[in-house]
Amino acid sequence: MVDAARHPQVEIISYAEVDRVDGYIGNFRVQVTKKPRYVKMDLCTGCGECAAVCPIEVPNDFELGLAPRKAIDVPHGQSVPLIYAIDMDHCIHCYQCVTACGKRDAIDFGMEPEVLDLEVGSIIMATGFDNFDPTVIPEYGFGRYPNVITAMEMERLANSAGPTVGKLMRPSDGRVPKSLAIIQCVGSRDKRFNEYCSGFCCMYAIKNAMLLKQADHEMDISIYYMDIRTPSKGYEEFYNRAREMGIRFIHGRPSQISQDPETHNLIVLAEDQEIGEVIELETDMVMLSAAAIPRLDTDEMASKLALSRSPSGFFMEYHPKLRPVDSPTDGVFLAGAAQGPKDIPASVAQGSAAASRAARVLSQDTWEIEPVIASVNAELCISAQGKKCGLCAKACPYGAITVEVGQPAVITAAKCHGCGGCAAECPHNAITQDHFTDAQMVAQLDALLADKPEEKIIAFMCHWCSYGGADNAGTSHFEYPASSRGLRVMCSARMDEDFVLEAFRRGAGMVLVSGCHPQDCHYITGQQVAAKRFSRMERLLQRVGINPERFRLEWISAAEGDKYARVITEMDAKLKSFDREALLAETLAARPIIGKRLARWKASPLMAGLVPLEATEEVLA
Amino acid sequence: MPEDGSLRIGVYVCSCGANIGSVISPAAVADYAARLDDVVLTRDNLYMCGDPGQNQISRDIIDYRLNRVVIAACSVRMHEPTFRTCVAQAGLNPFLMEMVNIREQDTWVHAHDPAGALVKAKELVSAAVAKVRHVQPLQPIEVPVTKKAMVIGGGVAGISAALDLGDMGIKTYLVEREQSIGGTMAQLNKTFPTMDCSI
Ligand SMILES: Cc1cc2nc3c(=O)[nH]c(=O)nc-3n(C[C@H](O)[C@H](O)[C@H](O)COP(=O)(O)OP(=O)(O)OC[C@H]3O[C@@H](n4cnc5c(N)ncnc54)[C@H](O)[C@@H]3O)c2cc1C
Numbered sequence: 110m111v112d113a114a115r116h117p118q119v120e121i122i123s124y125a126e127v128d129r130v131d132g133y134i135g136n137f138r139v140q141v142t143k144k145p146r147y148v149k150m151d152l153c154t155g156c157g158e159c160a161a162v163c164p165i166e167v168p169n170d171f172e173l174g175l176a177p178r179k180a181i182d183v184p185h186g187q188s189v190p191l192i193y194a195i196d197m198d199h200c201i202h203c204y205q206c207v208t209a210c211g212k213r214d215a216i217d218f219g220m221e222p223e224v225l226d227l228e229v230g231s232i233i234m235a236t237g238f239d240n241f242d243p244t245v246i247p248e249y250g251f252g253r254y255p256n257v258i259t260a261m262e263m264e265r266l267a268n269s270a271g272p273t274v275g276k277l278m279r280p281s282d283g284r285v286p287k288s289l290a291i292i293q294c295v296g297s298r299d300k301r302f303n304e305y306c307s308g309f310c311c312m313y314a315i316k317n318a319m320l321l322k323q324a325d326h327e328m329d330i331s332i333y334y335m336d337i338r339t340p341s342k343g344y345e346e347f348y349n350r351a352r353e354m355g356i357r358f359i360h361g362r363p364s365q366i367s368q369d370p371e372t373h374n375l376i377v378l379a380e381d382q383e384i385g386e387v388i389e390l391e392t393d394m395v396m397l398s399a400a401a402i403p404r405l406d407t408d409e410m411a412s413k414l415a416l417s418r419s420p421s422g423f424f425m426e427y428h429p430k431l432r433p434v435d436s437p438t439d440g441v442f443l444a445g446a447a448q449g450p451k452d453i454p455a456s457v458a459q460g461s462a463a464a465s466r467a468a469r470v471l472s473q474d475t476w477e478i479e480p481v482i483a484s485v486n487a488e489l490c491i492s493a494q495g496k497k498c499g500l501c502a503k504a505c506p507y508g509a510i511t512v513e514v515g516q517p518a519v520i521t522a523a524k525c526h527g528c529g530g531c532a533a534e535c536p537h538n539a540i541t542q543d544h545f546t547d548a549q550m551v552a553q554l555d556a557l558l559a560d561k562p563e564e565k566i567i568a569f570m571c572h573w574c575s576y577g578g579a580d581n582a583g584t585s586h587f588e589y590p591a592s593s594r595g596l597r598v599m600c601s602a603r604m605d606e607d608f609v610l611e612a613f614r615r616g617a618g619m620v621l622v623s624g625c626h627p628q629d630c631h632y633i634t635g636q637q638v639a640a641k642r643f644s645r646m647e648r649l650l651q652r653v654g655i656n657p658e659r660f661r662l663e664w665i666s667a668a669e670g671d672k673y674a675r676v677i678t679e680m681d682a683k684l685k686s687f688d689r690e691a692l693l694a695e696t697l698a699a700r701p702i703i704g705k706r707l708a709r710w711k712a713s714p715l716m717a718g719l720v721p722l723e724a725t726e727e728v729l730a
Numbered sequence: 731m732p733e734d735g736s737l738r739i740g741v742y743v744c745s746c747g748a749n750i751g752s753v754i755s756p757a758a759v760a761d762y763a764a765r766l767d768d769v770v771l772t773r774d775n776l777y778m779c780g781d782p783g784q785n786q787i788s789r790d791i792i793d794y795r796l797n798r799v800v801i802a803a804c805s806v807r808m809h810e811p812t813f814r815t816c817v818a819q820a821g822l823n824p825f826l827m828e829m830v831n832i833r834e835q836d837t838w839v840h841a842h843d844p845a846g847a848l849v850k851a852k853e854l855v856s857a858a859v860a861k862v863r864h865v866q867p868l869q870p871i872e873v874p875v876t877k878k879a880m881v882i883g884g885g886v887a888g889i890s891a892a893l894d895l896g897d898m899g900i901k902t903y904l905v906e907r908e909q910s911i912g913g914t915m916a917q918l919n920k921t922f923p924t925m926d927c928s929i
């Protein structure tokens with residue numbers, strides 16, 4: 110901690126929030142707001158004379174409320190930076206601190222939030238984890254029985270810098286406990302709460318048991334576990350030492366903890382799976398090894414940086430095996446428990462890994478980004494003809510398009526992120542997206558629907574999420590029928606209604622449009638553009654004579670392989686439930702109607718070089 | 731492209747050891763692709779991404795004057811960068827290469843329907859061949875790099891990242907929500923595995 114404060118290249122901006130992030134790899138602009146401390150950083154010496162005179166005591170969050178802090182205080186003695194701050198929610202404006210500060214004159218009640226605009230080339234997300242709240246498991250009595258505490262509370266109560274100066278005492282009567290039961294997997298590996306293993310609780314449970322046993326050899330300590338997980342280097346040996354010290358390990362998850370109302374002792378009821386018997390144990394104290402859970406503001410931060418979340422809720426890496434430190438956003442990397450529960454050695458290692466991934470970018474003068482961007486055909490843009498339009502500019506999440514009546518729309522290449530939303534939105538086919546052009550899309554549809562199109566499901570997928578979801582189904586080996594044919598674009602915003610209509614015109618049995626969930630969108634609001642567009646699809650399909658049940662819209666994240674497999678399985682079943690002859694007849698009838706609708710699009714320069722579409726006209730007949 | 735402007739497409743089908751090859755026959759997919767218009771060369775390989783596989787592609791681009799390449803293998807999220815670099819080294823614009831996902835989105839999800847998986851693989855390859863007929867070379871956009879970093883979160887992970895970046899001479903902002911950095915670690919008593927103090 111202190112090293113970071115002393116490092117000439119590291120600037121700590123504490124007591125601050127990230128408001129927004131703009132830009133792209135090599136060129137991020139981050140707005141950070143420093144909350145007012147009401148204490149001047151440059152004048153505060155950290156002497157603490159202000160806190161000594163402050164009459165207001167409030168619970169100290171750092172001590173989990175086990176000890177008070179003053180309305181002007183630091184969280185703890187080793188704080189970095191050691192600068193006080195006033196909690197204005199509780200301050201009574203008696204100004205005794207100002208008097209105590211005296212000539213140092215560090216206190217400033219007029220301080221305002223300070224907004225910083227910072228330019229950086231790379232960002233590392235290391236926001237860590239929160240702790241599961243065991244009050245939601247009523248059978249453990251946390252919050253009702255004073256002597257049931259969490260592991261975090263144990264860390265403070267057994268800490269020589271903590272509220273009890275390292276002397277563990279029972280909250281009910283201040284007595285030093287002679288016995289302790291530690292319960293593992295509280296909120297972890299429990300389908301009701303979190304399916305995953307929190308990874309480090311086995312080790313910290315053993316650690317705390319050993320520390321207490323070292324201090325008091327007579328203490329009776331039992332650890333209730335489902336499995337003991339100690340896979341890192343030297344950890345199994347650590348566990349063995351605990352067993353040798355006489356710490357009892359009971360294989361079973363307690364079903365109930367009750368309290369003796371007189372003594373406030375606790376009675377732990379569990380089935381010991383080793384002996385296959387239900388055992389009841391009376392103990393002075395219980396410690397709950399509560400799960401590590403994603404930060405409560407994970408969604409908010411994810412949308413600021415266009416990150417995704419794993420099924421566990423933690424930030425998702427770009428690739429679990431090959432790019433475990435990269436996020437889906439180029440130039441943004443993940444470190445520590447923010448990406449999933451991790452102990453200190455693993456967090457430090459990942460911090461270094463993220464630094465080196467970031468330095469890979471920051472050590473260069475320039476960086477190459479994908480040239481998949483949109484461009485305007487000036488002749489087709491009706492704005493150039495003096496008509497009011499601007500639909501493209503409205504769809505662009507980056508403000509990369511400017512439209513002035515009388516001039517064709519202009520796309521600023523450096524601002525374009527390549528979602529392709531504008532290309533799909535333009536009703537005059539005046540915009541094209543490189544590498545995902547209309548001609549390329551239609552050429553693929555042509556090939557995919559050349560044979561038995563009525564048996565196929567055309568699945569449009571966005572690169573970042575639903576394609577990732579389909580990959581996830583693969584890595585998880587979730588099987589589904591082989592009738593789907595995927596078509597990848599960068600963002601669901603690129604998925605033009607015309608693509609869907611064209612797929613049906615060519616006889617596709619079903620069409621799936623899939624993209625990210627709104628908060629996961631890699632292009633800020635691309636998904637919303639798509640969602641709005643496809644909310645009209647049902648009516649459009651009815652109008653051209655296609656049963657809307659042949660179309661489906663689904664938001665699937667890169668972690669939702671199960672969902673991808675389920676959606677395709679359901680669509681396949683639906684397709685099989687249709688009468689084949691009726692389906693073919695429906696397509697044949699709809700074909701000229703759709704053909705007419707798409708005639709102008711087909712004739713547009715975007716389609717240049719395509720095999721005349723009529724060549725495939727016989728497929729269905 | 732050659733002077734006459736004709737397309738010369740090479741199609742490669744990967745077996746990925748047994749990952750693809752145990753469900754469908756890569757050779758059968760390659761044979762199918764050989765009959766598609768403009769395809770002048772097809773090959774299958776045990777590991778397309780391995781050195782021999784990549785060298786083969788590079789050599790073929792030169793020897794057979796390929797101007798489009800289709801690689802049926804794993805996900806673009808896995809090896810698109812690999813194969814883009816590979817074709818670029820042989821002088822082909824990376825955007826003239828298209829990958830087909832016949833692993834994650836085919837053999838791994840249709841292991842019990844090998845016939846269906848084979849038809850799907852062929853049709854996906856045919857779609858990629860259709861796409862590359864229309865792709866254009868694209869030049870990467872060069873952007874400047876601001877040589878500064880931001881670390882959000884001042885726990886032990888963020889601190890170690892910031893220190894490493896700082897040691898590399900990179901100015902780093904360490905943004906922490908709380909009054910003090912340190913995160914959970916600062917709250918801990920002694921820490922495993924060393925049992926020393928946490929701060
Ligand atoms: C009871 C208990 C005991 C443990 N004992 C041990 C042990 O003995 N040994 C061991 O190796 N591990 C132990 N661990 C695990 C250890 O706590 C973690 O490995 C470590 O804290 C992870 O560090 P981190 O930096 O990823 O996250 P954190 O420690 O959670 O730090 C994240 C930081 O980011 C800040 N932050 C969060 N959101 C934002 C935001 N939006 N903007 C700005 N800042 C933000 C937070 O305030 C915090 O300072 C224990 C964990 C628990 C719960």
Ligand code: SF4
Binds near residue numbers: 297308310
């Ligand atoms: S680390 Fe141990 S206690 Fe924690 S969830 Fe995993 S198995 Fe349960």
